[in-house]
Amino acid sequence: MKNLFIYLDSCNTCHRIKVELELTDDIALQNTKEEPVTMDQVEFLKEQAGSYEALFNRRAQLYRGRGLHEKDLTEEDYKNLLLDHYTFIKRPILIYNNQAYIGNSKKVVAAAQEALS
Template sequence: MKKVYYLKTCNTCLRILKELNLSSDFMLQDIKIEPITVKQLEEMRELADSYESLFSKRSKLYTDMGLKNQVLEERDFKHYILGHYTFLSRPVIIINNEIFIGNSKKTIEAVKAKINK
């Protein structure tokens, strides 16, 4: 499976998609229009080993809701990601059984290396 979970209104996501120039065999899912399902999140978690690694602590809601002052557990991370798209660290790119989370330069370079194999 080749899939990208992203946000069409996120300039960083759009820049990365353009930079990667993905082939047509990648499925793109705008998580604002088509929310992540429980099954999709559980599949991501299996590849990532934790919900926390999928969770964006840079989200404005994270601060607004006072979550940074709380001790969150795995079930909490899952709950918040399913509750609002902004809590997913974006983009999430899945290539076969490998997952790439977020927009760091290192992550995007790893995606490029994987695509160009």
């Protein structure tokens, strides 16, 4: 998997982390609204995270909007939702040297910074 930063252009947290990481030119940028994640990317990220559920953003407005918070979702449901709409994927995601750093927690951002240095 190529070096890649997956983010949402309208997300201030994604922009802040992108600046903090001081991304180099060898890391491609992918605005997930304009270029949704592919099946291959989702499969790779699932391998890294351990499950589709671990990639899922429960803070997405559509999560409650579609009543998903009231359902028992399966791994297949999570996979389909991740591929269905860009807001369901946790972000940002840095893929660097075949390692994925998923989300915006301080621990994940620190690990990404360490990998890049």
